[in-house]
Amino acid sequence: MSAKTVTSAVATAALPQIETPLLAVALAEGSDVPASLADLDKATGGLVSRAIASGDFKGKRDETSLLYPPAGKAQRILLVGVGKANEVSRNALRRAAAVAARRTRALGATRFHFAVAAEARNGVSARDVGQVAVEGAGQGAWAFTELKRTNDDPKPDVEAVAMVVPAAEAKEAEAGRRIGDAIAAGHRLARYLQVQPGNVCTPTYLADQARQLAQQHGFGITVLDRAAMKAEGMGALLAVAQGTQEEPRFIVLEYQGAGRAADAAPIALIGKGVTFDSGGISIKPAQSMEDMKYDMSGAAAVLGAFEVVGLLKPKVNVVGLIPATENLPSGTAVKPGDVVKSHLGKTIEIINTDAEGRLILCDALSYARRFKPAAVIDAATLTGAVVVALGHVAIGQMGNDETLLAEVREAGERAGERCWPLPLWDEYRELLKSDIADVKNSGGRGAGSIAGGWFLREFVDGFAWVHLDIAGTAYTENEGPHQPKGPTAVGVRLFSEFILKRAAA
Numbered sequence: 368m369s370a371k372t373v374t375s376a377v378a379t380a381a382l383p384q385i386e387t388p389l390l391a392v393a394l395a396e397g398s399d400v401p402a403s404l405a406d407l408d409k410a411t412g413g414l415v416s417r418a419i420a421s422g423d424f425k426g427k428r429d430e431t432s433l434l435y436p437p438a439g440k441a442q443r444i445l446l447v448g449v450g451k452a453n454e455v456s457r458n459a460l461r462r463a464a465a466v467a468a469r470r471t472r473a474l475g476a477t478r479f480h481f482a483v484a485a486e487a488r489n490g491v492s493a494r495d496v497g498q499v500a501v502e503g504a505g506q507g508a509w510a511f512t513e514l515k516r517t518n519d520d521p522k523p524d525v526e527a528v529a530m531v532v533p534a535a536e537a538k539e540a541e542a543g544r545r546i547g548d549a550i551a552a553g554h555r556l557a558r559y560l561q562v563q564p565g566n567v568c569t570p571t572y573l574a575d576q577a578r579q580l581a582q583q584h585g586f587g588i589t590v591l592d593r594a595a596m597k598a599e600g601m602g603a604l605l606a607v608a609q610g611t612q613e614e615p616r617f618i619v620l621e622y623q624g625a626g627r628a629a630d631a632a633p634i635a636l637i638g639k640g641v642t643f644d645s646g647g648i649s650i651k652p653a654q655s656m657e658d659m660k661y662d663m664s665g666a667a668a669v670l671g672a673f674e675v676v677g678l679l680k681p682k683v684n685v686v687g688l689i690p691a692t693e694n695l696p697s698g699t700a701v702k703p704g705d706v707v708k709s710h711l712g713k714t715i716e717i718i719n720t721d722a723e724g725r726l727i728l729c730d731a732l733s734y735a736r737r738f739k740p741a742a743v744i745d746a747a748t749l750t751g752a753v754v755v756a757l758g759h760v761a762i763g764q765m766g767n768d769e770t771l772l773a774e775v776r777e778a779g780e781r782a783g784e785r786c787w788p789l790p791l792w793d794e795y796r797e798l799l800k801s802d803i804a805d806v807k808n809s810g811g812r813g814a815g816s817i818a819g820g821w822f823l824r825e826f827v828d829g830f831a832w833v834h835l836d837i838a839g840t841a842y843t844e845n846e847g848p849h850q851p852k853g854p855t856a857v858g859v860r861l862f863s864e865f866i867l868k869r870a871a872a
C-alpha cells in the first residue's frame with residue numbers, strides 16, 4: 368500500500384551509549400545544559416553546553432541545532448526546541464519528534480533515536496511520550512514519491528525510530544508506543560488516500576480500500592452502488608453524482624468491539640468523500656482547483672480511524688459511513704434551481720451545485736439513524752468560509768449536544784487537532800429558507816460555515832451529533848518544520864482519541 372511504516376521501539380540505554388546515525392533530544396528553553404544531559408555533554412566534550420551557552424540554541428519551538436560529536440557513539444546529535452518548559456504538552460513533544468524525523472529524512476538517514484530531556488517533560492507521562500513520539504515520527508518522516516518516475520532529490524525512507532526513556536519507564540512507554548504505532552498507521556493510510564490524484568482515488572477506489580480494511584481486520588462492510596442508492600431513496604447524494612460517469616459509492620463499515628448488546632450503541636463516523644469537486648454547473652475558478660482532489664479528506668479520516676480500530680481492537684462499536692462521488696458539470700448534471708428529495712424525505716432546492724458536500728452528507732446522516740448511534744461525528748471539507756474564520760489552525764466545530772461537543776473538543780486537544788466552536792443559533796436557520804422547498808443548500812455571503820452546519824442539522828434526527836469542518840486543516844499549501852506540503856490526515860488522531868477514551872470509560 369502506502370509509504371513505508373516507521374518501525375518503532377523503546378530503548379533504555381544511557382544517552383552517551385546509544386549507537387545511532389542521529390540522536391534527537393527535545394529541549395525546553397533555558398540558558399544552561401539541563402542536568403539530565405550532563406553525561407551526554409561530558410561524553411561529547413561539551414558539545415551540547417557550547418551550543419546552548421553560545422546562544423546558538425535557545426530551545427524555542429521548532430528550533431534545531433545539528434551537532435557532530437568528535438567522538439562517541441552517535442554520529443549526529445540534533446537538539447530540538449519545544450519552547451517554554453511549563454507549556455510543554457503532548458502536542459509539543461509530538462511536534463518535536465516530527466521535526467526530528469523530517470530532519471532525519473532530509474539528511475538521508477534511515478533511522479533515529481528520540482529522547483526528551485527530563486526537564487522538558489512538564490509532567491507528560493511516559494505512556495504519552497511513547498505514544499506521541501511514534502505519532503510524530505510517522506508524521507514527519509512521511510513522503511509520497513510513488514508517482515515520480517524521475518526523482519532529482521531521492522531520499523531513502525526513514526525506517527525506524529527508537530524512543531529513549533529511563534528503564535523505570537520502559538513498560539509504560541511501550542504501552543504508549545503500541546497505541547502510537549496504530550495511530551501512525553491510520554495517519555499514513557489517510558494521507559496516502561488524500562494525496563492520490565482524482566483519476567486514481569475514485570469512489571470505487573475508496574470502496575476497494577474499505578473492502579481491504581474490512582478483510583484485514585474483520586469488519587462488516589456494505590457498499591451501495593447507484594441502483595442501491597436509488598432503492599434507498601438517497602436523492603441528494605444521487606443529485607450530486609448524476610453529473611459524472613464515475614460510479615458513486617456509499618460505503619458502510621461496521622466494527623463490533625463491544626458485542627451486540629443493546630447498550631453497545633455505536634459511535635458513527637461520517638466522512639465526506641468527494642473525490643473531485645469542480646463545483647459542478649456552479650463551476651469553481653481554475654486557480655488551485657487541483658486541490659479539490661482533497662475533498663475526500665473526511666472519508667480518508669474515517670478509513671484511517673478504522674485502521675486504528677482494527678489494529679487496537681478497543682471495546683466499543685464503531686460504524687463508518689462514507690458517501691463518495693465526484694462533483695462534475697455535464698449535460699446530465701444537477702442545475703441551480705433543481706429540487707431534489709433527500710433520504711430523510713425533506714426536499715432541497717439546490718441553489719449552488721458547489722455546496723455539494725452537505726447534499727451527500729445529509730443522506731448519510733439520515734442513514735445513520737438505523738444504527739441508533741450513541742454519537743455521530745462527521746468530518747468534511749465543507750466550506751471555504753471556515754478558512755476565512757479560522758485559517759489553517761483549527762477545525763470548525765458545530766453540533767446539537769454540548770456534552771458531545773466538549774468531549775470531541777477534548778479529544779482534539781489531546782490529538783493536536785484543535786476544534787473551535789461556531790454557534791448554531793436559531794437566527795442562522797433563516798439562511799436556508801427556500802421559497803419552494805423545505806430547505807435550500809446555500810445561504811447568502813455571510814456565515815458560510817454555520818449555514819453548512821445548519822443544513823446538516825436539518826437532517827439530524829434523534830441523536831447527538833458533531834460536525835467538523837476540516838476545509839482549512841485537511842491539507843497544507845506550504846511545508847512546515849514538522850510536515851511536508853500536502854495532506855495532513857486531520858481527523859484520524861481526533862477520532863482515535865475519542866474512540867479510545869470511550870472504550871476505556
Ligand code: BES
Nearest residue numbers: 719721722724748749750751752809838
Ligand atoms: N469542497 C468545498 C469546500 C472547500 C473549499 C474545501 C476550500 C477545501 C478548500 C465545498 O464543496 C464548497 O465548494 N463549498 C462552497 C459552499 C458555497 C457554495 C455555499 C464554498 O465554500 O464556497
Ligand code: MN
Nearest residue numbers: 644721722723
Ligand atoms: Mn463544492
Ligand code: ZN
Nearest residue numbers: 641644662724
Ligand atoms: Zn466540496
